[in-house]
Structure formats: structure tokens, C-alpha cells
Amino acid sequence: MTAAMRTRKLTTERAADVLAEMGVLVDDRRCSFEDWLQGKLAGLAPGIAREVESWLRTLHKGGPRSRARDINTVRHYGGCLRPALLEWSGRYDHLREVTRDDVLAALDTAQGSSRQHLLIALRSLFGLLKKNGVVFRNPTAHIRVGQRLSRLIQPLGDDQIERTVTVATRPADRLIIALAAIQAARAGAIRAMQLDDVDIGDRRLTIAGRTRPLDDLTRQALLTWLNYRRARWPNTANPHLLINQRTASETGPVSGHWIHLGFRGQAATIERMRVDRQLEEALTHGPDPLHLAVVFGLDPKTAIRYADSARQLLETVIECDTPG
Structure with a gap:
């Protein structure tokens, strides 16, 4: 049976889903x-x-x-x-x-x-x-975790981003890069995006419930992906923007492993590109936490951290440019 599924490019999980839907699945696999x-x-x-x-x-x-x-x-x-x-x-x-x-x-x-x-x-x-009454005293009581010291957020180098773009060869990778590096979208938010979140005509994009303007680069990446998606899986009923061979016959999102797969081993990962975009906003428009919170929907603590990193980087540049 496994050989027959392999010739049809079907996974065990997909076959189990179909059998479960029919009510005939007896799953005796060890968890x-x-x-x-x-x-x-x-x-x-x-x-x-x-x-x-x-x-x-x-x-x-x-x-x-x-x-x-x-x-x-x-x-x-x-x-x-x-x-x-x-x-x-x-x-x-x-x-x-x-x-x-x-x-x-x-x-x-x-x-x-x-x-x-x-x-x-x-x-x-x-x-x-x-x-549950198993121990009489909790030996961890009153031991402080301590605060994590915030490290200075450093911008990505152009060579690091170029290497990621070079190795990103899957059809969906260019769109993932655009959403992370331009729209500052998290991997989870990209996975959750649906076709209804994209409005090409009005040049609007909804990510994690926030509607943002659609820039030219992201728009072109979207059009390229949507054309490929339509040609590759013309009959799919999956409402998600990103799909693959497995999810095209389902309605759920792609896996977290799959979305990161094209960026393994690279300095410019999805998360690093997202962070870099937010830092770039702070460096370009000034280290204003309120501006960052409005543009990206950040919580105050995170916005302040980006602003502080941008301020320190800007001060370092000024010190280096000042004659000794």
C-alpha cells in the first residue's frame, strides 16, 4: 500500500485523513x-x-x-x-x-x-x-529567573540578504521574502494568510488582522506566485495564500517546517528579515516607539527596544563621522 501511495505522491497522513473521513481508519501506530x-x-x-x-x-x-x-x-x-x-x-x-x-x-x-x-x-x-501534594515544599520558590539582557539589534548586511535571495529557489520563496523583508510579517502570519487578505486592485494587504498598503515589489511577487498557484493547482479549494503539494488537497495552512525550509542555514532568515525591516524603519524615520507601534502594530515594550537599538546605532554613526 505504501508503494502505491508513493507512486501517486500521497502521504500517509493524507491517506489517514481520507480513511478517517470515511469512518474506516484503524490507526494502530505508536504515538x-x-x-x-x-x-x-x-x-x-x-x-x-x-x-x-x-x-x-x-x-x-x-x-x-x-x-x-x-x-x-x-x-x-x-x-x-x-x-x-x-x-x-x-x-x-x-x-x-x-x-x-x-x-x-x-x-x-x-x-x-x-x-x-x-x-x-x-x-x-x-x-x-x-x-498535587507530591512534595511538601517547592524548592524553586523565591529563586528569581532574572531579566534577559536586551542585545543591540544589528541590521543585516546586503550580502546576507543577497545570499538568501540566491538560495530561495522555490516558487513561494520570493513572496515569503517580500512579506518578511518589506511587510515585516512573521512566519506564522504568512502561513495564516488567505486569498481574501490580498486586494491587488486596491493595492491593500491584510496581515495578522492589520491592513497595509501593497508596495510594488510585494505586488509583483504576489502576482508571480498567484499565476504559478493557479497553473499548478487549478482545482484546489484551499483558501490559504501559500499552499504546497500536500495542502493543495486540504484546507489547512502549510507547515512551519515547510515555510522555513528554503532559508535553513542562512543569516537572513524569515525572522531576521522581519526584524531588519522594523529596525530599518526606525533608522529611516527616527527612533520613535510610537511610530513603530502604529506602523507595525508592535506592543510598547518591543517598539521601545527597536527604537533604543536604532538610537544607539545612529549615535555610533555620528561618533564615527565626527572628526577626532
């Missing part, structure tokens, strides 16, 4: 989460493994007064905690034996954002255990 979970629990003391398993399953599926988390968040939490859990398993039978000093010692092995992520994951674990 990938179970294999991942088994690997993360391997080598832990039985009591600790039991407590960690309960926590990770609650994160994955949700529970009483606990919402389910994104699978990537669950995997990240489980991965960053494993070294500490293995170390504690060599000395303790249960997590109720872990002390504040143990937590601080584990945090001392990490720095910067890694330390923050580790503490956040530990707070999540011990917070659930405390709520």
Missing part, C-alpha cells in the same frame, strides 16, 4: 510522544521517573486547571531538565528529597537563556508536584 517520553525517563530513579512522567503527560494533554502545552514546549522542558534529573537520580529516590541548594547547583551549570529556561521548567515541574 511518537510515547517513544520520546520513554527515552527521557530512561536512567531515572523509579520514583523520580514516575513523577516526571506525570508532569510531562499533564503538559502534553492538559489536566484539571492545567492547559495542554505545545509539543515543542514539552520536548524542550523535558530535554533541558534531563541532566539535572539524572544527577538527582544518583542520590535520591523521589523529587521530594530535592532541596533549594540542589536547584541552585543545577542552575549553576547553565548560563544566560539556558539558565532561565531550566528554572522555568523546574518551576513548572515542582509547581505541579506541590499542587
Whole structure:
């Protein structure tokens, strides 16, 4: 059956969707989460493994007064905690034996954002255990995460952008570049865009609920993509602007993996081009947070960060141009 699907360029997921719609699907595949979970629990003391398993399953599926988390968040939490859990398993039978000093010692092995992520994951674990009465005291209580120090946002170089444009060979890539580098659209917003969000006649574009003017470069990229889309999948019912071989026979958006695929390994990724566009606006029109918030719909804190970076870059240029 797999060979027959391959000759018709059908995926297992698509075949499963059709069979489920017909009511004849019997899915006996082992969930990938179970294999991942088994690997993360391997080598832990039985009591600790039991407590960690309960926590990770609650994160994955949700529970009483606990919402389910994104699978990537669950995997990240489980991965960053494993070294500490293995170390504690060599000395303790249960997590109720872990002390504040143990937590601080584990945090001392990490720095910067890694330390923050580790503490956040530990707070999540011990917070659930405390709520369920598994531990008497939360050893992470009153340990501060600390603020992330904002780094100065640096503009992309022309050579970095040119390399991305050169390697972006898929039909949709030029449009993705235009939406990120000119319209400052996030990857998620680009994936969610629908055909109704594009108004070629009135030169308007709606991204993440905000309507923006349609510039000439983005307009040309849109026309090129829409012509290709119409010729390649003339009978698709998918309302999304971007589609591919898989989603052309569905109604959902393209995957996050697919939209980033053409930019892997490049300095000018979708996110970096989006950031660069907003920084360029601040450098061109002045480091005014209010202007940035209005143009891009940024929250005040983010707008201030872009404005501060632009101000520092402008001051650096002035200092370099001033005779010594």
C-alpha cells in the first residue's frame, strides 16, 4: 500500500485523513510522544521517573486547571531538565528529597537563556508536584529567573540578504521574502494568510488582522506566485495564500517546517528579515516607539527596544563621522 501511495505522491497522513473521513481508519501506530517520553525517563530513579512522567503527560494533554502545552514546549522542558534529573537520580529516590541548594547547583551549570529556561521548567515541574501534594515544599520558590539582557539589534548586511535571495529557489520563496523583508510579517502570519487578505486592485494587504498598503515589489511577487498557484493547482479549494503539494488537497495552512525550509542555514532568515525591516524603519524615520507601534502594530515594550537599538546605532554613526 505504501508503494502505491508513493507512486501517486500521497502521504500517509493524507491517506489517514481520507480513511478517517470515511469512518474506516484503524490507526494502530505508536504515538511518537510515547517513544520520546520513554527515552527521557530512561536512567531515572523509579520514583523520580514516575513523577516526571506525570508532569510531562499533564503538559502534553492538559489536566484539571492545567492547559495542554505545545509539543515543542514539552520536548524542550523535558530535554533541558534531563541532566539535572539524572544527577538527582544518583542520590535520591523521589523529587521530594530535592532541596533549594540542589536547584541552585543545577542552575549553576547553565548560563544566560539556558539558565532561565531550566528554572522555568523546574518551576513548572515542582509547581505541579506541590499542587498535587507530591512534595511538601517547592524548592524553586523565591529563586528569581532574572531579566534577559536586551542585545543591540544589528541590521543585516546586503550580502546576507543577497545570499538568501540566491538560495530561495522555490516558487513561494520570493513572496515569503517580500512579506518578511518589506511587510515585516512573521512566519506564522504568512502561513495564516488567505486569498481574501490580498486586494491587488486596491493595492491593500491584510496581515495578522492589520491592513497595509501593497508596495510594488510585494505586488509583483504576489502576482508571480498567484499565476504559478493557479497553473499548478487549478482545482484546489484551499483558501490559504501559500499552499504546497500536500495542502493543495486540504484546507489547512502549510507547515512551519515547510515555510522555513528554503532559508535553513542562512543569516537572513524569515525572522531576521522581519526584524531588519522594523529596525530599518526606525533608522529611516527616527527612533520613535510610537511610530513603530502604529506602523507595525508592535506592543510598547518591543517598539521601545527597536527604537533604543536604532538610537544607539545612529549615535555610533555620528561618533564615527565626527572628526577626532
